Each structure stands twice: as C-alpha cells, then as structure tokens.
Amino acid sequence: MKNYLEKIKYNMTTYIKELGNSEILQLFQSIESGKMVRSQIIQLIAEKDDKNVMAISSIVELIHLASLLHDDVIDNSDTRRGKPSINATEGSKISIMLGDILYSKAFFELGKFDYELVSRISSAVIKLSIGEIADVKLSDHFNNDEVLYLDMIYNKTASLIETSTAVGAILGNKDVETFAKYGFHLGMAFQIVDDILDIVSTSEELGKPAMSDFLEGKTTIPYIRLWHWLNDDGKRYLESLHKKELSENEKSWILVSLENSGALRQAKDLARFHSKSAISLIKDYPKLVELAEKLLLRGF
Ligand code: FPP
Ligand code: MG
Numbered sequence: 001m002k003n004y005l006e007k008i009k010y011n012m013t014t015y016i017k018e019l020g021n022s023e024i025l026q027l028f029q030s031i032e033s034g035k036m037v038r039s040q041i042i043q044l045i046a047e048k049d050d051k052n053v054m055a056i057s058s059i060v061e062l063i064h065l066a067s068l069l070h071d072d073v074i075d076n077s078d079t080r081r082g083k084p085s086i087n088a089t090e091g092s093k094i095s096i097m098l099g100d101i102l103y104s105k106a107f108f109e110l111g112k113f114d115y116e117l118v119s120r121i122s123s124a125v126i127k128l129s130i131g132e133i134a135d136v137k138l139s140d141h142f143n144n145d146e147v148l149y150l151d152m153i154y155n156k157t158a159s160l161i162e163t164s165t166a167v168g169a170i171l172g173n174k175d176v177e178t179f180a181k182y183g184f185h186l187g188m189a190f191q192i193v194d195d196i197l198d199i200v201s202t203s204e205e206l207g208k209p210a211m212s213d214f215l216e217g218k219t220t221i222p223y224i225r226l227w228h229w230l231n232d233d234g235k236r237y238l239e240s241l242h243k244k245e246l247s248e249n250e251k252s253w254i255l256v257s258l259e260n261s262g263a264l265r266q267a268k269d270l271a272r273f274h275s276k277s278a279i280s281l282i283k284d285y286p287k288l289v290e291l292a293e294k295l296l297l298r299g300f
Pocket of ligand 1: 067068072077103128132156
C-alpha cells in the first residue's frame with residue numbers, strides 16, 4: 001500500500017508539473033500529503049492499480065486537497081496536518097486560488113473518463129460544497145438539531161468517501177451499492193471520530209488547537225447530546241460559552257459535563273455503530289475491515 005500511495009503522490013505531482021508553473025508546483029509540494037484514505041479505499045476495492053485506478057485516486061486526492069485549502073480559509077485555520085496551513089503562510093487569497101487550480105486540473109483529468117464516473121464525482125463535489133455551506137450556517141448559532149448535524153457531515157465528509165468506494169467498485173467490477181454503503185458508514189464514522197478527537201485530544205496530538213470546533217461555532221454531536229441532557233440553566237450556560245475563547249475552568253466544565261452526561265459515550269457509540277455497519281458489508285475484505293477498525297482506534 002505504501003508503494004501505491006507513493007505512486008499516487010508521483011501521479012499528482014506529474015499533473016501539477018503539466019501546468020508548467022514552478023511557483024504552483026512549489027506550493028503544491030509544500031503541502032503534507034496526509035493519510036490518503038480515499039486512495040487507499042479505491043485501490044483496496046478495485047483490487048488493482050492500473051492507470052485508471054491511479055488516475056481516479058489522484059483526481060479524488062486533488063479534489064480533497066482543494067476542498068481543504070478552501071476549508072482552512074473558511075475556518076480560519078492556521079494549521080493543517082501538523083504544519084502551518086497555506087492560508088497561514090501565503091494568505092487566504094493564494095489558498096483559494098491554489099485550490100481552484102488543483103480542482104480545475106482534477107476535473108480536466110476526470111473529463112477523460114466515462115459519464116458515470118464524471119457524474120458521480122461531480123455530484124460528490126456539489127454535496128461537499130452544500131455540506132460546507134451548512135457547516136458555516138449551522139455555526140452562526142448554537143445548533144441543537146442532531147438531524148441537521150448528521151445531514152451536514154454526510155454531505156461534507158461522507159459523500160466523497162461514499163463516492164470513492166463506489167468508483168473503486170466500478171473500476172473493479174464489484175457491487176456498487178454494497179461498497180457505496182460501506183463508504184457511507186465509513187465516512188460517517190470518520191467525521192464523528194474527528195469531532196470526538198477535537199474534544200478529547202491534546203493540541204500536540206491533533207496538530208491544531210484542541211476544542212477548536214466549539215470556538216468556531218461548530219456544535220458537534222457530543223455538544224448536541226449534552227445540550228439535550230442539561231436543565232434550562234445548564235443549556236443557557238453552555239450556549240453562553242459557544243464561540244467564546246474559553247478559560248481553563250470553562251473548558252473543564254464542558255469536559256466534565258460531556259463525561260457525566262454520557263454525551264461523549266453516546267457519540268462514541270454512534271461512531272462504533274457506523275464502523276460496525278461498514279464492516280458488516282465487506283467481511284470478506286480483511287484490509288477494508290482493518291481500515292474501518294483502525295479508524296475507530298484513532299478515537300478510543
Ligand atoms: C473539512 O471539514 C472540510 C471538508 C471535508 C469539505 C470542505 C468542502 C469545501 C470547502 C467545498 C468543496 C470545494 C472544492 C474546491 C472541491 P472540517 O473543517 O470539519 O475538518 P478539519 O478539522 O480537517 O478542518
Ligand atoms: Mg476545517
């Protein structure tokens with residue numbers, strides 16, 4: 001797998017080199033590559049690494065990277081994958097335009113594929129953007145609606161993972177429905193674990209400030225479950241801390257309440273449910289089972 005991911009990195013770099021601009025290439029190469037989960041699943045499901053599988057993996061990674069370049073501007077994040085983000089080092093304008101370049105090149109390469117792949121991947125990007133809009137809008141006020149949160153994380157995160165597993169199945173002549181469902185559950189588990197880690201990890205472990213979601217206005221599932229558990233005074237107090245730079249006392253009140261209310265445990269249970277549902281669909285693929293298990297272990 002390491003070798004495959006090296007090939008994807010090489011392929012992506014070749015795409016960017018083809019643009020013929022050394023400044024863009026340098027910026028692209030300064031970005032940490034991350035785990036490349038989407039490429040891993042495409043290859044594991046297709047069970048081959050021919051030129052189509054490599055191209056689709058590279059396209060999906062470029063789209064994902066473009067979305068992160070935009071997301072860091074939207075979230076005002078100074079760090080990405082443990083390093084200063086492009087918006088922190090080069091400014092927001094450069095980050096947005098670099099994202100546009102990666103995204104356009106990805107779609108140029110995608111245009112060489114059949115309608116079904118183009119249609120599935122472009123639908124996923126529309127969902128990504130709809131999810132990101134919902135994330136921004138829900139962060140305006142304290143959102144206590146779990147259905148809106150789940151719908152938002154499906155669009156923002158799970159949709160591209162669901163699409164990656166579906167295109168992996170198409171490229172490998174497997175049952176698309178089954179693998180799309182696997183991707184849906186994996187994607188939901190992935191984002192819920194991410195939201196839990198924002199609360200329970202240290203800044204060093206995260207490579208970005210801990211508990212930044214709540215400060216950014218994001219009431220992820222542990223906060224929503226806690227809000228419903230609290231009495232009226234508690235609800236008002238929690239809402240008063242929303243989007244605020246928290247003192248150590250306020251942070252520890254939140255952490256203790258998340259533990260005592262069972263909200264954190266319930267969020268973990270939901271992530272476990274999605275991970276188990278994902279695993280139940282692909283029992284015959286030990287590496288895909290391992291991936292879903294590893295993902296949960298990041299959190300607990
Ligand atoms: C990270 O979420 C963000 C996403 C998964 C999707 C972002 C999507 C867009 C900006 C729209 C699509 C745009 C293009 C150009 C394809 P997060 O902020 O919860 O996670 P984080 O902690 O990793 O930042
Ligand atoms: Mg973000």
